[in-house]
Amino acid sequence: MTVINTHKPIRGFLKKQIPLIITVLIGVGLWYCPRPEALTEVAWHVFAIFVATIVAIILKPLPMGAIAIIALAVTTVTGTLSINEALDSYNKAPIWLIVIAFFISKGFIKTHLGLRIGYYFVMLFGKSSLGLAYSLTFSELLLSPAIPSVTARTGGIIYPIAGGLAEAFNSKPNQPSARNLGTFLILVCFQGSVITSAMFLTAMATNPTVVVFAQDLGVNISWNVWALGALVPGLLSILVMPLVVYKLSAPTIKEIPDAYHLAKDKLKQMGKMKYQEWVMLGVFMLLIGLWIVGERIGIDSVTTAILGVSVLLLMRVVNWSELLGETVAWETFLWFGALLTLASQLKSKGVIDYFSEHMAGFVGGMEWVYGLLILSILYFFSHYFFASSMAHVGAMFSTFLLTSIALGAPPILSALLLAYFSSLYGGLTHYGIGSAPVLFGSGYVALREWWRVGLIVSIVNIFIWTVVGGIWWRVLGFWG
Amino acid sequence: MTVINTHKPIRGFLKKQIPLIITVLIGVGLWYCPRPEALTEVAWHVFAIFVATIVAIILKPLPMGAIAIIALAVTTVTGTLSINEALDSYNKAPIWLIVIAFFISKGFIKTHLGLRIGYYFVMLFGKSSLGLAYSLTFSELLLSPAIPSVTARTGGIIYPIAGGLAEAFNSKPNQPSARNLGTFLILVCFQGSVITSAMFLTAMATNPTVVVFAQDLGVNISWNVWALGALVPGLLSILVMPLVVYKLSAPTIKEIPDAYHLAKDKLKQMGKMKYQEWVMLGVFMLLIGLWIVGERIGIDSVTTAILGVSVLLLMRVVNWSELLGETVAWETFLWFGALLTLASQLKSKGVIDYFSEHMAGFVGGMEWVYGLLILSILYFFSHYFFASSMAHVGAMFSTFLLTSIALGAPPILSALLLAYFSSLYGGLTHYGIGSAPVLFGSGYVALREWWRVGLIVSIVNIFIWTVVGGIWWRVLGFWG
Numbered sequence: 007m008t009v010i011n012t013h014k015p016i017r018g019f020l021k022k023q024i025p026l027i028i029t030v031l032i033g034v035g036l037w038y039c040p041r042p043e044a045l046t047e048v049a050w051h052v053f054a055i056f057v058a059t060i061v062a063i064i065l066k067p068l069p070m071g072a073i074a075i076i077a078l079a080v081t082t083v084t085g086t087l088s089i090n091e092a093l094d095s096y097n098k099a100p101i102w103l104i105v106i107a108f109f110i111s112k113g114f115i116k117t118h119l120g121l122r123i124g125y126y127f128v129m130l131f132g133k134s135s136l137g138l139a140y141s142l143t144f145s146e147l148l149l150s151p152a153i154p155s156v157t158a159r160t161g162g163i164i165y166p167i168a169g170g171l172a173e174a175f176n177s178k179p180n181q182p183s184a185r186n187l188g189t190f191l192i193l194v195c196f197q198g199s200v201i202t203s204a205m206f207l208t209a210m211a212t213n214p215t216v217v218v219f220a221q222d223l224g225v226n227i228s229w230n231v232w233a234l235g236a237l238v239p240g241l242l243s244i245l246v247m248p249l250v251v252y253k254l255s256a257p258t259i260k261e262i263p264d265a266y267h268l269a270k271d272k273l274k275q276m277g278k279m280k281y282q283e284w285v286m287l288g289v290f291m292l293l294i295g296l297w298i299v300g301e302r303i304g305i306d307s308v309t310t311a312i313l314g315v316s317v318l319l320l321m322r323v324v325n326w327s328e329l330l331g332e333t334v335a336w337e338t339f340l341w342f343g344a345l346l347t348l349a350s351q352l353k354s355k356g357v358i359d360y361f362s363e364h365m366a367g368f369v370g371g372m373e374w375v376y377g378l379l380i381l382s383i384l385y386f387f388s389h390y391f392f393a394s395s396m397a398h399v400g401a402m403f404s405t406f407l408l409t410s411i412a413l414g415a416p417p418i419l420s421a422l423l424l425a426y427f428s429s430l431y432g433g434l435t436h437y438g439i440g441s442a443p444v445l446f447g448s449g450y451v452a453l454r455e456w457w458r459v460g461l462i463v464s465i466v467n468i469f470i471w472t473v474v475g476g477i478w479w480r481v482l483g484f485w486g
Numbered sequence: 487m488t489v490i491n492t493h494k495p496i497r498g499f500l501k502k503q504i505p506l507i508i509t510v511l512i513g514v515g516l517w518y519c520p521r522p523e524a525l526t527e528v529a530w531h532v533f534a535i536f537v538a539t540i541v542a543i544i545l546k547p548l549p550m551g552a553i554a555i556i557a558l559a560v561t562t563v564t565g566t567l568s569i570n571e572a573l574d575s576y577n578k579a580p581i582w583l584i585v586i587a588f589f590i591s592k593g594f595i596k597t598h599l600g601l602r603i604g605y606y607f608v609m610l611f612g613k614s615s616l617g618l619a620y621s622l623t624f625s626e627l628l629l630s631p632a633i634p635s636v637t638a639r640t641g642g643i644i645y646p647i648a649g650g651l652a653e654a655f656n657s658k659p660n661q662p663s664a665r666n667l668g669t670f671l672i673l674v675c676f677q678g679s680v681i682t683s684a685m686f687l688t689a690m691a692t693n694p695t696v697v698v699f700a701q702d703l704g705v706n707i708s709w710n711v712w713a714l715g716a717l718v719p720g721l722l723s724i725l726v727m728p729l730v731v732y733k734l735s736a737p738t739i740k741e742i743p744d745a746y747h748l749a750k751d752k753l754k755q756m757g758k759m760k761y762q763e764w765v766m767l768g769v770f771m772l773l774i775g776l777w778i779v780g781e782r783i784g785i786d787s788v789t790t791a792i793l794g795v796s797v798l799l800l801m802r803v804v805n806w807s808e809l810l811g812e813t814v815a816w817e818t819f820l821w822f823g824a825l826l827t828l829a830s831q832l833k834s835k836g837v838i839d840y841f842s843e844h845m846a847g848f849v850g851g852m853e854w855v856y857g858l859l860i861l862s863i864l865y866f867f868s869h870y871f872f873a874s875s876m877a878h879v880g881a882m883f884s885t886f887l888l889t890s891i892a893l894g895a896p897p898i899l900s901a902l903l904l905a906y907f908s909s910l911y912g913g914l915t916h917y918g919i920g921s922a923p924v925l926f927g928s929g930y931v932a933l934r935e936w937w938r939v940g941l942i943v944s945i946v947n948i949f950i951w952t953v954v955g956g957i958w959w960r961v962l963g964f965w966g
Contacts, residue, residue, distance in 0.1 A: 025802075069806040072799045079796035082789040089788045091578045099569045308569045309562040316559035319508075319552045326549040329818055333810040478855040 012068035020144055025069035033058030033080075039396075042360065049355035053087045056348040056400075063345075063397040071396075074341035077348065087351060093348040095338075099308040100214030104342060106311040107154030107211060108335035110293070111162070112317045112328060117286040122276055125269040128167065132265035135187055135257045139248040142168055142191065143198035147244055150202035150209040151233070152293045156429075157440035158333075159209075160199040165444055168195045170426040172450065174268055175259060179449030188450035197247050197433050197455075197463050199441035203241040204429035207232040207307065208297065211440070212395045215342055216425045222353050223411070225421040228309045231296045234482065235422045236439050239475035248467055250466055254459050275293035282323045289314045289323075345400040353404055361483050362408035374414040379472060381413075382423050386468060397462050399428050416485040423471070430467050434460045493584040504549050506547035513560075514537030522863035528574040529835035531566045536828040536880075545819075550874075557828070567831060574820075575826040579788040580694030584822060586791040587634030587691060588815030590773070591642070592808060594633055594800045597766040600643035602756055603628060608647065615667055615737045619728040622648055622671065623678035627724055630682035630689040631713070632773045632794075636909075637814075637920035638688075640679040645924055648675045648696045652930065654748055655739060659929030663764040668930035670737035676936075677727050677943050679921035684909035685720040687787065688777065691920070692875045695822055696905045699883050702833050703891070705901040709777045709787045711750035714962065719955035730946055737906065762901055765801045769794045774848050825880045833884055842888035854894040859952060861886050861893075862903050866948060869918050870909035878918075879908050896965040903951070910947050918920045 041047070054379040059077045063070060079088045090208035092442075095101060127141035146164050153159040172178075172188035179188060200406050203210035207217065207229045217227050279287075296310040305313075315435035318324045329335075352358050369377045392398035403424060410420035432439025436456050446456060480486045500507075516534035521527070539557045543550060561567045575581055594600040626644050633639040652658075652668035657670060683690035687697065687709045697707050761765075776790040785793075798804045809815075820888035832838050849857045865886050872878040883904060890900035912919025916926035916936050926936060960966045 068799060068814070073808060075792060076796040076799065079792045083785060085784060090577070093577045093579060093582055095577065096582075097570070097573045097575065099573055102573055182601050236556040268952050274965050303562060304565060308573075309559070312555060313563050316556040319548060319556065326552040326570075326817075327813075330551060330813040333807075333813065336816045337806075337810055412567045463628075 007169070009388065024224060025062075025065035026114050026228055027296065029058050029065060029067055031060050031061045044360050045357060046355065048086060051084065051354075052081075052280075052348060052351045052355055054462075055081055055086060055359050056352055059348060060343065060397050060401050063341075064391075064393055065139040066393075070341045071337040074344035081348070087347075091351065092347060093343075095343040095350065096134070096216075098218055098343075098346065099306070100218050100285070101339060101343050101346065103154070103208070103214045103308045104211045105335045105339045105368060106315055108158065108332045109315045109329045109352050110289075110311065110318070111153045111155045111158035111333055113151055113163040113286050113289065113324050114144075114149065115158065116324060117282045118276060118279070119283045119286045119290070119330050120145075120159075121167065122273065122279070123148060125272045125276075128171070128269035129266055129273070132171075132269060133189055133263060134261050135259055136248060136252055137192060138171060138191060138265055139194040139252070140260060142195055143202075143244055143248060146195070146198050146202045147205070151206040151297065152208065152290050154208045154211060154213070155440070156203045156210050157444060159202075160195065160441035161238060161444040164195050164199065165192075165448065168192060169295065169448060169450075170272075171265065171268070175222060175264070177257075177259070177450075184450045185255075185258060186260045187257045187262075188448075189452075189455065190251060190427075192448055192450040193251050193255055193456070193459050194248050196441060196445045197251060197459070198244065198439065199445075200433040200439060201240060201243045201247060201467070203432065203439070203441075204426045205236040208293075208311070210395070210429050211338055211342070212399055212423070212428055215346060215396065216399055216403060219399065220407065220421040220425070222350055222405055223404065223417070224444070225407070227418070227421060227425065228301055230301060231418070232422070232425070233298075233362040235475075235479060235484070236426060238478040239426075239471045242474055243363065243470050246466060246470065247463055250463055251459055254462060255455060285321045285323045285425045287319070289317050289446060292317070329370070334360070342396060349400045349404060353484050358404045358408055361405045362412060365405065365409045367388075367411060369409070372413065378410050378415040378420055378423065381410055382427055382472070383468065385424060385433045386464070389434055393437045395432055395439055398431070403428065414469050416425045419479055419485045422479070422484070423475070425476070426471055429463065429485055430464070430471065433464050433467065464473070493588070503547070503843050505542075505545035507664055508545060509538050509542045512541050519756075522793075524840050525837060526835065528566060529832075529837050531564065532561075532813055532828060532831045532835055533837050535561055535566060536832055539825065539828060540877050540881050543825075544871075544873055546873075549817075550821045551817040552819065554824035557824050561828070562768055566690065566829075571831065571898070572827060573823075575698075575823040575830065578698055578823075578826065579786070580698050581819060581823050581826065583688070583694045583788045583791055584691045585815045585819045586788070586795055587688065588812045588818070589795045589804070589809045590769075590791065590798070591633045591635045591638035591767050592812055593769065593795075593804050594629065595642040596804060596808065597760070597762045598756060599766045599770070600629055601624075601641075601647065602635070602753065602759070602763065604643060604647040605752045605756075605891065608651070608749035609746055609753065611751060612827060613743060614741050615739055616728060616732055617669060618651060618671060618742060618745055619674040619732070622675055623682075623728060626675070626678050626682045627685070631686040631777065632688065632770050634688045634691060634693070635814075635920070636679050636683045636690050637924060639682075640675065640921035641924040644679070645672075645928065648672060649928060649930075650752075651748070655742065655744070657737075657739070657930075664930045665735075666930075667737045667739045667742075669932075670735055672925050672928055672930040673731050673735055673936070673939050674728050676921060676925045677731060678724065679912040680910060680919060681720060681723045681727060681947070683912065683919070683921075684906045685713065685716040688773075688791070688911050690875070691822070692879055692908055693905070694828060695876065696879055696883060696908055698826060698903050699829065699879065699904070700887065700901040702830055703884065703887055703897070703898045703901075707898070707901060707905065708781055710781060712899070712905070713778075715908060715955075715959060715964070716721070719906075719951045721949050722954055726946060726950065727943055730943055731939060734937060734942060739938060742783065749818070762803045764800070765803045769803075771802060772797070793822040798813065822876060824964055825876060829880045829884060838884045838888055841885045844894060845885065845889045846892045849889070849893060852893065854890070857893040858890050858895040858900055858903065861890055862907055862952070863948065865904060866907050866911045866944070867914070873917045875912055875919055878911070883908065897961045898966045899959055902959070902964070903955070906951055906955070910944070913944050913947065 041050035124145040131137040131141045177187040521530035542553045604625040611617040611621045657667035
């Protein structure tokens with residue numbers, strides 16, 4: 007007994023430290039591991055720190071912001087990078103787009119404009135459970151270009167509507183009644199959040215980072231090009247997905263004549279559009295408008311976003327302390343920046359080139375079409391191993407893009423396909439994208455069901471985005 | 487009546503908007519004002535936005551973070567700067583030192599190590615009111631190199647001790663009894679916070695920014711040089727100041743034998759040093775040590791600070807959500823960055839050179855010693871017009887430094903003198919430095935008293951730092 011009593015706390019403590027110990031062992035192991043001759047010592051050290059950071063992001067010994075700070079400390083204290091190199095990413099416009107994005111999301115949620123739009127759609131199309139599903143995905147589609155945090159969009163706007171509807175029709179989580187309606191709606195909302203995230207540069211926090219990585223390899227993706235490329239495959243996915251989920255996980259409730267009244271009541275409760283909602287609507291249209299035409303009149307997407315937030319602040323729709331309280335914005339800023347720095351350094355120090363040469367060796371000799379397909383599908387399904395879209399992008403995007411280009415695939419085509427997949431792969435698991443924990447946490451969907459539907463919808467998405475997408479991108483002149 | 491009822495809210499609304507209206511009028515007015523021929527249109531527009539931003543920081547139509555965002559929006563939407571130029575300062579190491587600084591301060595306050603140190607000093611020297619005053623200023627001096635937020639240091643550590651002591655000896659704010667002890671202690675703490683802020687690069691959030699401005703003009707100030715230059719005049723100021731305040735605003739309570747017991751009781755209540763306090767103490771010594779020797783072993787001051795926070799996080803002394811909750815760190819980061827960008831652009835676009843040429847015209851022909859003296863004293867007293875040290879530095883530092891150099895003053899000497907004054911001038915008013923609102927808000931000191939003591943101590947400081955400082959800097963070889 008005594009032995010157990012004295013050892014238990016230590017064992018418990020050590021057990022808690024396992025993720026940290028693994029992270030350190032991997033980092034230190036790689037650091038001292040004999041390196042390929044082609045790489046310099048500094049390059050190899052950056053690689054070791056980078057891998058340890060990715061491992062830490064996956065194992066979570068500490069929150070991600072803390073990991074970012076520690077990664078910066080290790081990088082600079084060891085002299086691997088100078089302090090100026092280590093902080094180099096924090097003046098990159100796309101990284102700031104993420105911060106500003108969270109601020110804009112706050113406006114949507116605070117003014118309830120998002121909720122109002124959602125209930126309108128329910129009123130219009132919500133006469134059946136399938137109709138409800140379309141109402142919810144269309145609402146999300148409409149909101150997605152201006153709410154670049156998928157967690158905020160789904161968790162703050164779409165989920166409250168979907169959960170509220172399920173509850174209203176007596177479909178309760180963690181009970182057999184979940185299958186009546188809730189399971190179906192939540193699955194649709196989840197897969198909808200994944201598809202809409204892929205459709206706009208400003209629909210998901212990882213997307214701007216993808217743009218920076220592509221830029222590092224000489225491929226420029228503007229807001230317009232991103233949206234245009236996603237238009238046809240995205241809309242098709244949005245249309246097909248609810249049908250697929252309906253087939254796979256049908257709700258027992260099919261017709262819902264009452265949904266109309268329920269939505270109408272909700273809207274009645276909300277009353278007339280208030281001053282703040284009108285301003286938010288105006289800013290929303292300003293943002294979308296400027297993102298579309300901005301390039302032609304010389305206003306880039308980040309400037310547009312900053313302008314949007316400025317208007318919200320000046321018109322007192324949001325106040326500064328509310329924005330400052332969105333600490334997740336700063337945390338994301340901090341660790342995206344750190345990861346971006348490490349990944350950029352991997353590129354500039356030749357590590358990415360080294361690995362992509364080796365990968366190209368495996369798929370070499372192949373026609374680029376097949377090579378790109380294999381690479382992108384490999385990229386897609388490796389997301390089973392990642393608990394964050396950003397960690398995955400940081401670890402693999404540049405290498406896969408460079409390999410594709412080395413095979414002879416058109417750069418913009420390869421970049422876009424991998425970029426879209428960087429959101430779409432989120433649909434596979436209950437942890438791979440920001441909206442997953444929120445919706446899975448609702449308790450409406452069993453784990454098995456979640457993964458089964460996720461896999462099948464993902465296969466449908468891959469088919470649509472490669473085949474239909476491929477044809478569409480040929481029409482647009484991205485290849486061929 | 488009806489007339490009043492309808493007009494009053496509008497009038498009230500307009501009245502509230504006066505600071506905003508003035509800011510906009512000044513900005514727009516300058517924008518369209520005919521510009522000096524020597525300046526380009528873009529340079530003039532940067533100047534107009536810069537002046538409007540400074541006016542906004544002084545008049546506060548919106549919180550400073552909001553002003554920074556709006557300034558960035560105006561700068562980029564008008565095409566005055568590209569988005570990359572506008573965000574350029576956010577990867578500068580000194581700006582990050584500010585964020586990290588707030589994180590370290592959190593550790594001191596959370597672990598109560600600062601308080602414990604304070605009470606120790608009180609126990610040692612606190613047998614008279616003058617002794618108490620020295621206890622408090624020495625505590626602050628000891629803590630200042632590692633707590634770079636003067637607001638946190640004074641508000642979170644020194645003020646609780648000083649206020650608690652005053653209360654314990656029945657000296658209450660806003661009452662005649664305030665003069666028994668509280669008035670004197672609070673005034674000493676305030677002037678102490680001002681002097682200690684000047685003594686270390688890492689003792690005050692504005693200091694790292696000063697370093698960037700100086701760097702822009704080719705003058706490098708390291709942590710060591712800053713501290714070494716401040717050593718003699720700083721210690722002298724710390725020793726003399728309590729005597730001066732004692733003379734000007736004597737407490738009626740002179741001897742306090744009980745202070746010893748009170749501090750001892752407090753320390754008893756706190757119990758033994760806890761694990762977290764020991765770690766904090768270790769980090770504290772690590773920081774000071776590395777800041778002193780870092781340059782020689784190739785570890786710069788920002789890397790040191792990041793390392794310190796990493797240790798605090800890894801050893802679970804602070805947790806990440808606590809650091810993330812220090813929103814003032816992010817706000818400061820945001821607006822220091824914006825202001826730094828504008829000021830740097832003023833330099834690179836030739837506006838600073840233009841103004842300093844004109845200023846040099848006025849003081850031209852003078853020997854540089856007199857020129858530098860006049861300029862620095864002018865710089866000091868113009869702080870009556872500024873509600874923030876940073877606004878003042880942003881508005882005037884570069885121009886004054888460049889003018890001094892143009893007169894023939896040694897660059898490092900001029901930069902240091904202006905740098906030290908950039909904290910010391912904070913002692914003039916009840917709004918000019920972060921510690922002022924906290925301490926003035928205590929209610930122990932009447933406004934008139936505050937300003938009178940502020941003026942006289944400032945004059946003493948100016949004398950010490952120019953004359954004794956001047957001799958010390960000559961010994962160090964900074965001039966002559």
